[in-house]
Amino acid sequence: MKRDWEATAEGILAAVGGPENISGMTHCATRLRLNLRDDSKCDDAAVKEVDGVVNTVNSAGQYQVLIGTEVPKLYEKFEPLVKGSGAEVSTSASSDEGIVSRIFSAISGVFAPLLPAMAGSGILRGLLILAVQLGLITEGTGTYTILYTLSMSVFYFLPVLLGFSSGKRFGASPYLSALICACLLYPDFIGLMGDAGNGAMSEFFGIPVVLMSYNSTVIPAIIVIWVYSFLYKFLDEHVPETLKLVVLPAVSLIIMVPATMLVIGPLGVYAGEGIAFVVNWLIARSNVLAGILVGGGWSVLVSMGIHWAVNPIMINNIASNGFDYICPATFACNFAVIGCALGVFLKARDQKLKSFAMTGAVTICLSAIIEPTLFGMLVKNKKLFLAQIIGGACGGAFLGLFKVVTTAFVFGSVTTFPAFVSSDPMNFAFAMIGMVISAVVAGVLGYIFTDKDDQLA
Incomplete structure (x- = not known):
């Protein structure tokens, strides 16, 4: 049955107290996530009665409306209704949330759009391994290389995808955000490491640079774009409209890319490796x-x-x-x-x-x-x-x-x-x-x- 998502969006919006009661909104793989200004104005029972709503949860500082995998279709209708009303609404983490809630909200918003790509690639990777073990495909052949490429590229270029997604989540240009992360994967930059690998040293105008491999990393891209979002908003506010086309991206790149290579990136890599080490250490014990x-x-x-x-x-x-x-x-x-x-x-x-x-x-x-x-x-x-x-x-x-x-x-x-x-x-x-x-x-x-x-x- 084809659902009327316009009607569902209108029903939810009315039940939660209207657009003026929403301070922030986003969605993950299955839920519409709202930050409400006043919880008492939300009629939870009425929300649950709206066609298409499975259930509701008020947790981690958010009012979450469970829809299912078709939540993007709802959000496509819901967002214009809220923003079209003239209400001031953020699509990033609300400043009214606690720090833990904001972190969870940010992670959800960054990763949700990428999950289909990662899940689909993961399935293809598993099928390729199975095909090799059954003798249907031989490693090193053109067929294997092409299939391996299409199943693993999402992980190799994960920083770029995370950069784009993080840009949208944190309120920066998603295209400039993706470009900043793409610079970390440029072959000539990677080539500076030679055979030394992570920890190799180079220099930038005499400043020592710790070289890292950023392909397949998670935390550096998110941290980089979170930091960049503050610079982007500052530039967007202070650079004249006539100069934004050239000045804003040029300044963004000249500041953020070296800063990432010098400081943010290595810290992010080490932080990610540290978290994974602790979790895996506990698992090993x-x-x-x-x-x-x-x-x-x-x-x-x-x-x-x-x-x-x-x-x-x-x-x-x-x-x-x-x-x-x-x-x-x-x-x-x-x-x-x-x-x-x-x-x-x-x-x-x-x-x-x-x-x-x-x-x-x-x-x-x-x-x-x-x-x-x-x-x-x-x-x-x-x-x-x-x-x-x-x-x-x-x-x-x-x-x-x-x-x-x-x-x-x-x-x-x-x-x-x-x-x-x-x-x-x-x-x-x-x-x-x-x-x-x-x-x-x-x-x-x-x-x-x-x-x-x-x-x-």
Whole structure:
């Protein structure tokens, strides 16, 4: 059924108190995220009644309206309605939010537009590895090189994509932001490192420059463009309109590119490596505990809308090491939700509840989107939510015990199983066993905790 997103946008806008009650707005992969000036003016019940709204969450300093994967279509209609009213609204993090909330909001806004590209490339990478192992494609051939290029370019040029996305998020020119990050990948600049690699030294007008490899990095691009956004806004305000076409980009480049190469970039690289090192160090000390915490707790992070903060760590691990231990545990969570939904489907008599549970299970299998099932059924029933957490923790513990990895950053669904294909053939087998454990444990508990007379609330 084709939904009238114009009507949905108008309904949500009216229910949250109108455009004058919105100080900031953005969206992630599944949610419309709003900063409200006065929460008391928002009719939460009315928002939930709007066609197309799955649920609402007020968390991390934001009023989040769960829509699903079609949220960009809603936002396309919603943004003009708000801005067209003349209301002063920001599409970046609100200054009224706490620092933690603003960081989570910024990460969500930067990464959300890039997720389809990374997920699609990750699937292609997994299929290519599988094709090589089956002898269908030989490494070093033209076919392999072309397929490898199209599956890995999104990670190599990730700083450029993040630069563009960060520019839009922080209020700077996305094109100049992308260009600043692209300078870090220029072959001649990379060539200055020679065979020394990260830490090699050069100079800029006599100033020492620590050379780093910026391809596939995450944190440097975000920090660089966040800093640049302040310079851009200053220049945009003070440079005359007649000179902006030339002066603004020229000054932006001459200041930001050397500053990035001299200071911001190396700090960002070391910061990213440091964060990844700490997380991976903890995983190395206890894979099982890490699997339990991520597998069981991922849905809690999703329910609060702050799971995006972990994604850069997984992306950094994939880009730097070619594999990641955290991502498999998120699969355990998703398959626990699937199992729990199937348990409800088998036990409940109410046709609406059975239909909702099965639809949710199929949706996760195909798209890895757990929010509709999470908010529509599990969060409302503490026993079912607990069943899913236990199932995810059990599956995560198994995956951690056998050190299962993914070779691409993807979301947990049946369609993303190729991400488990690696040089170790048992990695895929252990991954499948982990998924089964998550689904079966959560399914059995979901069946036990469901009353035959339960209805879809």
